[in-house]
Amino acid sequence: MGEFIIWLLIIGIFFMVINSFKPKEKPPEPEKKPDPPTPPPKNDDTEYKQHVKDTIAVESLQGKSDEDIIKEHTSVTPEDIKAWKEDLLNNFSRLSKRNEELLINVGQLDMEVKWLRKTCKKFIGDDWKEKTGYKYL
Numbered sequence: 001m002g003e004f005i006i007w008l009l010i011i012g013i014f015f016m017v018i019n020s021f022k023p024k025e026k027p028p029e030p031e032k033k034p035d036p037p038t039p040p041p042k043n044d045d046t047e048y049k050q051h052v053k054d055t056i057a058v059e060s061l062q063g064k065s066d067e068d069i070i071k072e073h074t075s076v077t078p079e080d081i082k083a084w085k086e087d088l089l090n091n092f093s094r095l096s097k098r099n100e101e102l103l104i105n106v107g108q109l110d111m112e113v114k115w116l117r118k119t120c121k122k123f124i125g126d127d128w129k130e131k132t133g134y135k136y137l
Contacts, residue, residue: 048073048076050094051098053087053088054084054088054094054095054098056069056073056076056081056084057081057084057085057087057088058088058095060081060084060085061085061088061089066078066081069081120132120134
């Protein structure tokens, strides 16, 4: 009986060695996704983002002179300022939506600051500002 077990072990080892020489199958390569198209480059000197245009238009409506605005933004022309003012007055809801978004963000940040103060006080102690070196809260 002992010889039989030894022969089974030898045969098992023999098959393990033979199987180790078989080439392993490679997993299939994942499909490559095409790169998204790149947008054309923008000239930052002449193209302004909408919130900058709105800010300039509001400054102009508040009475700031066109010459002062042109000094701050070198590539702005008086015609641009006039067009941006008209656009702002015609689409005033865009500015109020932006204001609402900012108010929501301020409220969320205020809640986070209050939570941070409460948590730091709870886990670090009343002198958490000195211990952490945090000076903004």
